[in-house]
Amino acid sequence: MNDKLSTMKRVNIGLAARYRKEKRFRLFGLFAIVLSLSFLVLLLGSIVAKGYTAFLQTEVLVEVHLDPEALDVKNLATANYPAIIRQSMLDLFPQVQSRQDKRDLVKLISTGAAFELQQMVMAKPELIGTTKSLWLTADDEVDMFIKGHIPRDVPEAERRISDKEIAWIDQLVAAGRLKTSFNSVFFQAGDSREPELAGIRGATMGSLYTLLVTLLLSFPIGVAAAVYLEEFAPKNRWTDLIEVNINNLAAIPSIVFGLLGLAVFLNFMNLPRSSSTVGGLVLTLMTLPTIIIASRASLKSVPPSIREAALGVGASKMQTISHHILPLALPGMLTGAIIGMARALGETAPLLMIGMVAFIVDVPQGFSDPATVLPVQIYLWADSPERAFVERTSAAIMILLCLLLAMNATAVLLRNKFERRW
Structure with a gap:
């Protein structure tokens, strides 16, 4: 009887210690969240306070x-x-x-x-x-x-x-x-060199043209690559090597893609320097791994029974993919593409390497015109000594954050509206 009481006492002591550890862990997690939100509010508050004027x-x-x-x-x-x-x-x-x-x-x-x-x-x-x-x-x-x-x-x-x-x-x-x-x-x-005459229309149009080139190239190429790797490619050491390299490319620093664009698109292909076309090509290389990975994950989420049912009623492999698999996987693919575009919108380093850091006064009218983008415009204004550029830098950051939030919110809405749970 005494042994039983002793055992129960040890169990209760152990349970009490475990509960204390769990409570401390929850408090640490709550403290981390509160600290992160505090820094976020401090950052956003500082930007708004400096930029709203x-x-x-x-x-x-x-x-x-x-x-x-x-x-x-x-x-x-x-x-x-x-x-x-x-x-x-x-x-x-x-x-x-x-x-x-x-x-x-x-x-x-x-x-x-x-x-x-x-x-x-x-x-x-x-x-x-x-x-x-x-x-x-x-x-x-x-x-x-x-x-x-x-x-x-x-x-x-x-x-x-x-x-x-x-x-x-x-x-x-x-x-x-x-x-x-x-x-x-x-x-x-x-x-403009004069703060009171400076605006963001040129950089906004440059970002629009650059993202349009990026989307038109990266989305179809990324989806096609994901479909081939997931549905057609044989499972061997070569495809394993390709998959590993795609995952590695997603983690490469973005400035490396800028160096690649400088060497290939400007020095070798002689494309227009500082143009949205070259910027879009560089950002396409950068966003392709993200879109391929997201598209492959969407294709894997489609149940095998869909494929088997389509093949069972006489559909070909291509008909099964185009009529059944792709429509079901498309919401996830679009979400991945929008997230990739949001990352491309906020990139600066690769575009600096291809000359989009130039002082551009005129608003670009096409894809081959000299242009800059919002993040680079913010970088240029932040380096200016005039006090009036400080508020314009903060205001441009506010505009950029609003665009990024809108793109990420669109991705979440598309996922919630079209996503199917099996």
Whole structure:
């Protein structure tokens, strides 16, 4: 009896110790999840806090007199529009007399304002000889000051805007000639050396063209390779070697694919440098292993009874695959393709190797035009010293994250909607 009680006591002690270990393990897991979510919230919060102001842009209201003597109707494209804007700013501050002060005053307006005025006059030549009240884009330093990124309560030597410029800005604010509005330029323009004129449209179109090339090449090739390896290829040492290499390619650093693209597509095949075509080819090589592996897993998930039933009623091998196996495996294949495209959208290193890091002002109009992509655009802006590029970098990261979340959400929805459980 005592031996039995002693045994039960030892069992209870062991159970209590096991329960304590399980509880500690659950607490460690919960702590890891909370810590990960905290870092994620901190990262996203920092990006949003720095980037949301990029969706707003400061503008200055000026009275622009379109002097017929300065605007030759036959040569509107080459007229001296900066001089017209300069005179408009000087009319607002007649007390400014020195040459240096005049230069500093005109710098409150973005250099891109002359282009805005040129576009307006060329579109409506009948405006020549009239005076128009126009909201023109302010310089990036003025924009940063209005948004509070440049404090006024620090010594003048420690900020990039002088006391007299702050006084002029205060006069414009008091006169109702300064406002912040939605920054449409950020979504409509390409890259620029001036932060207030820089936009993501060029990089977005470059990403679109590059992903389109990647999808059109990688999905059919990947599915075809998966079908052959899973349904037709004999099981021998050669196919085993191919499978191992495909799995290894999925783990190779992406910059290696960039080096391969540089050697083959640019140096050997002489394809257009910095183009979406070359970028799509490089990303195709990178995403093919992911799509092949996902497609093979989808084909394996189809029950053997489907194949046997189709073959049993007289269908050929090809009819069985095309009419029964592929339709059932397609949702998983699409999910793998979307995940591969999401990875390709966020890649930077391989595209740097093929020259897509170039400064591209014009929005690409085709697959052979010089282009860049969103991750590379973010990399370029992050390397710029101006404070205004900091908020544009964060805003571009927000746009990129939204696109990645949308693609991954699409993959999850497709899987949940079309996936069949056997």
